Amino acid sequence: MSATATERQQTMTLDGQEVTFAQGETLYEVARRHQIQVPTLCYDPRLEAFGGCRLCVVEVRGAKTPVASCTTRAAQGMVVSTATPAVEKLRQTLLEMVVSENREVAVNPLRGFASQELTTLVHRYGAQTGRFQGKHSGKSNSADLNPFILRDYDLCISCYRCVRVCAEQEGDYAISVMHRGFRTQITTEFNGNLKDSSCTFCGQCVQTCPTGALADKKALRGADLPGEIQKTRTICPYCGVGCSVDIMTKGDRMVGIQPAMDGPANQGALCVKGQFAFDFVQHDDRLKTPLLRQPDGSFKEIGWDEALDFAADGFRNALEKHGRRSVYGIASGRAPHEAAYSMQKFIRAGFGTHYVDNCSRA
Amino acid sequence: MPKPTNQEIVARWRDQPAPLLAVLHAFHERDGFLSSDALDGVSKGLKIPIAELYGTVTFYHHFSLQPSGPTLRVCTGNVCRLRGGLELLEALSPKGAKSMPCAGRCDEPVPVLSGSESLVGTSIDTLRAKPSPLPAPNPGGYAECIFAHIREPDRSTLAGYRRTGGYEALSKALREMTPAQVVGIITESKLAGRGGAGFPTGAKWKAVADAPGHPKSIVCNADEGEPGCFKDRAIMDHDPHTVLEGMVLAGYATGAERGFIYLRYEYPETFRTLERAIIEAQAGGLLGRGILDGGFNFEIHLRRGAGAYICGEEGSLLNSLEGKHPFPRNKPPFPVTHGFENLPTAVNNVETLASVPHILRQGATWYRGLGRNGHAGTKLISLSGDIRRPGNYEVPIGLPLKTLLFDWAGGPYSGRTIQAVTMAGLSGGFLAGDAMEVTLDEPSIRGKGSFLGAGGIIVFDDSRDMVRAAHDAMEFFADESCGKCFPCRIGTQRLTERLAGGAGPRDLSAWTEEVRDIGAAMRATSACGLGMAAPFVSDSLLQFFPEAVRFHVAARHTEKP
Ligand SMILES: Cc1cc2nc3c(=O)[nH]c(=O)nc-3n(C[C@H](O)[C@H](O)[C@H](O)COP(=O)(O)O)c2cc1C
Ligand code: SF4
Ligand code: SF4
Ligand code: SF4
Ligand code: FES
Numbered sequence: 001m002s003a004t005a006t007e008r009q010q011t012m013t014l015d016g017q018e019v020t021f022a023q024g025e026t027l028y029e030v031a032r033r034h035q036i037q038v039p040t041l042c043y044d045p046r047l048e049a050f051g052g053c054r055l056c057v058v059e060v061r062g063a064k065t066p067v068a069s070c071t072t073r074a075a076q077g078m079v080v081s082t083a084t085p086a087v088e089k090l091r092q093t094l095l096e097m098v099v100s101e102n103r104e105v106a107v108n109p110l111r112g113f114a115s116q117e118l119t120t121l122v123h124r125y126g127a128q129t130g131r132f133q134g135k136h137s138g139k140s141n142s143a144d145l146n147p148f149i150l151r152d153y154d155l156c157i158s159c160y161r162c163v164r165v166c167a168e169q170e171g172d173y174a175i176s177v178m179h180r181g182f183r184t185q186i187t188t189e190f191n192g193n194l195k196d197s198s199c200t201f202c203g204q205c206v207q208t209c210p211t212g213a214l215a216d217k218k219a220l221r222g223a224d225l226p227g228e229i230q231k232t233r234t235i236c237p238y239c240g241v242g243c244s245v246d247i248m249t250k251g252d253r254m255v256g257i258q259p260a261m262d263g264p265a266n267q268g269a270l271c272v273k274g275q276f277a278f279d280f281v282q283h284d285d286r287l288k289t290p291l292l293r294q295p296d297g298s299f300k301e302i303g304w305d306e307a308l309d310f311a312a313d314g315f316r317n318a319l320e321k322h323g324r325r326s327v328y329g330i331a332s333g334r335a336p337h338e339a340a341y342s343m344q345k346f347i348r349a350g351f352g353t354h355y356v357d358n359c360s361r362a
Numbered sequence: 363m364p365k366p367t368n369q370e371i372v373a374r375w376r377d378q379p380a381p382l383l384a385v386l387h388a389f390h391e392r393d394g395f396l397s398s399d400a401l402d403g404v405s406k407g408l409k410i411p412i413a414e415l416y417g418t419v420t421f422y423h424h425f426s427l428q429p430s431g432p433t434l435r436v437c438t439g440n441v442c443r444l445r446g447g448l449e450l451l452e453a454l455s456p457k458g459a460k461s462m463p464c465a466g467r468c469d470e471p472v473p474v475l476s477g478s479e480s481l482v483g484t485s486i487d488t489l490r491a492k493p494s495p496l497p498a499p500n501p502g503g504y505a506e507c508i509f510a511h512i513r514e515p516d517r518s519t520l521a522g523y524r525r526t527g528g529y530e531a532l533s534k535a536l537r538e539m540t541p542a543q544v545v546g547i548i549t550e551s552k553l554a555g556r557g558g559a560g561f562p563t564g565a566k567w568k569a570v571a572d573a574p575g576h577p578k579s580i581v582c583n584a585d586e587g588e589p590g591c592f593k594d595r596a597i598m599d600h601d602p603h604t605v606l607e608g609m610v611l612a613g614y615a616t617g618a619e620r621g622f623i624y625l626r627y628e629y630p631e632t633f634r635t636l637e638r639a640i641i642e643a644q645a646g647g648l649l650g651r652g653i654l655d656g657g658f659n660f661e662i663h664l665r666r667g668a669g670a671y672i673c674g675e676e677g678s679l680l681n682s683l684e685g686k687h688p689f690p691r692n693k694p695p696f697p698v699t700h701g702f703e704n705l706p707t708a709v710n711n712v713e714t715l716a717s718v719p720h721i722l723r724q725g726a727t728w729y730r731g732l733g734r735n736g737h738a739g740t741k742l743i744s745l746s747g748d749i750r751r752p753g754n755y756e757v758p759i760g761l762p763l764k765t766l767l768f769d770w771a772g773g774p775y776s777g778r779t780i781q782a783v784t785m786a787g788l789s790g791g792f793l794a795g796d797a798m799e800v801t802l803d804e805p806s807i808r809g810k811g812s813f814l815g816a817g818g819i820i821v822f823d824d825s826r827d828m829v830r831a832a833h834d835a836m837e838f839f840a841d842e843s844c845g846k847c848f849p850c851r852i853g854t855q856r857l858t859e860r861l862a863g864g865a866g867p868r869d870l871s872a873w874t875e876e877v878r879d880i881g882a883a884m885r886a887t888s889a890c891g892l893g894m895a896a897p898f899v900s901d902s903l904l905q906f907f908p909e910a911v912r913f914h915v916a917a918r919h920t921e922k923p
Pocket of ligand 5: 039040041042043050051052053054055056057068069070071
């Protein structure tokens with residue numbers, strides 16, 4: 001929730017500074033607005049605050065124990081300190097505890113959008129100390145052979161962001177929490193595979209996971225490619241919603257797609273097509289030269305000039321015989337936006353008709 | 363009678379308030395487990411997504427997802443372990459017996475749950491069904507509140523209850539008092555919550571009465587999961603109508619018309635007793651519509667838990683009632699404004715509610731006067747472990763602990779001395795040595811770094827290994843941690859591993875520092891009382907038994923690396 005300046009009529013003290021806030025704002029949100037980096041692991045601004053990781057605790061004058069800033073609303077006159085030595089020490093201990101339950105902390109950023117959150121905090125707090133060693137929690141599910149989502153729960157820290165994003169954002173309720181305490185485990189109905197659940201493979205759980213326990217299997221195919229990951233912001237071409245995405249490339253290879261958390265239409269959401277269906281771009285079967293159908297039904301490779309001449313003849317022929325309304329253009333959702341634009345220009349200006357559409361309206 | 367069909371079971375409960383646990387128990391009783399068909403039916407009927415339902419069912423200890431014969435559950439709780447619980451479990455394991463945490467019968471170990479019957483005994487040969495013990499007459503000769511009439515014959519029936527003033531308080535309140543006056547008397551009596559947190563009951567009721575939103579609810583917290591606590595069971599088994607009367611009064615005082623009793627699974631006889639009492643009260647015009655021919659309506663719905671200590675925590679309890687995953691809720695908002703179904707709700711412990719009719723009948727001044735040294739009222743103490751006369755005692759608040767242990771309960775067995783006692787069941791950790799010179803009231807016990815809480819006291823004599831006792835206590839918290847928050851989910855596990863031996867640094871000061879740091883993080887940052895209280899166990903062990911800890915860590919050197 002971001003309040004407008006005029007709604008911020010109450011005041012509190014934040015790390016020694018008088019600040020204003022609006023009714024309903026949490027301490028975390030107020031701190032965020034003032035560029036204070038309060039650490040979190042179970043927090044995703046799109047979801048209802050959960051209060052599980054407890055890294056966001058801050059000191060409030062008069063309170064017996066620190067409070068979770070993500071779930072505590074600001075109140076008039078509150079005096080809040082976000083990073084006293086005592087609180088920072090508690091955070092370090094908590095992070096050392098989290099590291100101790102996990103197989104590894106450094107994970108490949110191709111795993112997912114938020115996959116570096118734990119790593120980053122562990123470095124920030126110098127928390128990879130080897131303290132608190134003991135049993136690991138979470139058990140990876142290698143039996144789920146779906147082509148999209150790796151369920152590597154050895155890395156899971158039970159923040160339940162995946163479960164909450166699936167319920168609150170996607171409305172699919174495909175996954176949930178099984179057992180309790182240190183034995184908690186992310187599951188589907190009857191502990192089966194995702195494909196037998198109500199999962200739509202939208203990938204949101206993958207992208208919100210702060211440890212890479214849920215990982216993008218398709219992107220991980222590019223793990224061994226040389227080069228840095230480059231991200232290019234664009235719009236998903238598949239349908240009319242217009243979700244913003246970042247295309248991940250290594251060199252000239254497209255390796256994966258991540259939703260843009262600040263995309264105005266999607267705010268981090270995608271569907272299975274926008275998230276995972278990009279293989280056609282670099283697929284071996286993709287056509288690279290025009291083909292001309294022969295009388296016997298087979299196709300023959302031809303040059304571009306020949307192909308364009310043939311197509312132009314066809315259009316001209318139809319126009320002369322049947323008039324401008326005999327032409328109807330459908331642009332492909334698999335083509336770039338520039339092509340879609342050219343297509344409608346071509347139909348409208350070239351033939352004088354509005355008979356044009358895009359397959360992604362289907 | 364033919365067994366009910368899936369549709370019939372779902373239809374029976376679907377439109378009742380808080381249907382999920384009842385529906386699951388109905389399926390479990392019919393089939394002996396929860397089949398995927400049953401869960402599908404519940405999911406569709408109650409509109410709970412199937413994955414969520416599946417996850418929630420696995421949270422509870424007593425639901426089985428596979429066909430399994432009739433189950434025997436043997437208490438291997440912290441007191442029963444001192445009395446042969448583990449040996450009995452082993453003896454019964456050929457019959458498929460499983461363990462369960464403290465089953466609230468520590469005064470008469472070892473309880474075994476067989477279907478919907480509780481057996482007690484320390485060997486297969488002595489196991490038999492037996493009603494829970496009545497509290498002994500007050501050994502100190504003090505005036506009692508809750509136990510004043512509990513030993514009268516037929517007290518658990520409506521007629522027996524009425525013989526000594528039962529439901530007179532209700533009749534007086536409905537006819538002569540405004541709701542605000544009822545709240546006023548409870549406030550004046552200084553009655554405070556007896557479920558552990560000690561919140562003033564009058565203030566809680568006033569908050570519910572003042573909160574906007576209807577319908578409001580009264581929830582009687584009868585989950586009694588704290589190891590070493592069995593006082594609520596005694597009240598409900600022998601004096602169920604006081605609890606019902608207390609609830610109706612709470613309803614009248616707050617404007618609530620719905621009541622729930624959330625009863626722990628391990629008390630099947632209590633369930634039947636309460637069920638009977640509710641029917642009697644309804645028939646007697648004391649519950650339902652137009653109570654005592656006036657305009658006040660109040661229903662009581664009895665629901666059974668399914669084996670989860672955390673469901674005694676009020677937020678978790680409310681989620682459990684509502685059919686949600688039973689994680690505790692973030693506070694604020696508190697249940698008084700956002701309780702059952704997000705509406706104003708008073709969650710009160712059995713003992714708290716059972717005090718209410720007595721207070722209204724005899725007055726706030728009388729109740730306050732029952733305490734000692736300026737403390738108001740009485741507290742039930744469940745005393746168990748290495749003590750001659752374990753059982754429930756109603757003590758004036760402020761009574762010296764040693765008076766209870768030695769004068770009332772006969773002290774330790776011959777040749778033994780008392781090494782330590784727990785407070786608040788297990789949640790207050792241990793008191794030992796001079797720290798046992800306390801009086802039974804919060805200020806005194808908090809002064810020693812612990813708390814009285816729900817009033818369970820477990821005695822350990824000098825034959826006991828205190829590291830082992832601390833391990834068993836921490837293991838309970840680890841098994842019962844809900845898994846919502848990091849400090850408790852990981853902390854209870856790490857502390858248990860360290861107390862078991864075989865984990866943690868081999869150097870004493872490093873070991874101690876780890877245990878202290880985990881404890882500090884848990885106390886300061888846990889999301890609910892379970893994680894905040896669990897380190898009382900490890901910290902009090904470090905404080906009172908440093909030698910035993912030194913030995914324990916030194917043994918790490920002889921272990922294989
Ligand atoms: C882990 C945990 C377990 C609890 N178990 C119980 C219980 O079994 N019975 C109970 O009355 N209160 C229990 N409580 C306390 C409740 O949250 C709540 O404070 C109480 O029911 C309020 O009633 P009172 O004010 O009458 O005490 C528990 C609290 C925690 C943190
Ligand atoms: S991919 Fe989407 S639908 Fe499937 S579990 Fe993840 S969030 Fe839920
Ligand atoms: S899989 Fe990832 S998002 Fe889900 S609970 Fe585990 S760490 Fe959190
Ligand atoms: S303290 Fe423990 S029991 Fe309470 S919310 Fe956290 S994990 Fe759950
Ligand atoms: S962000 Fe507040 S508890 Fe995780």
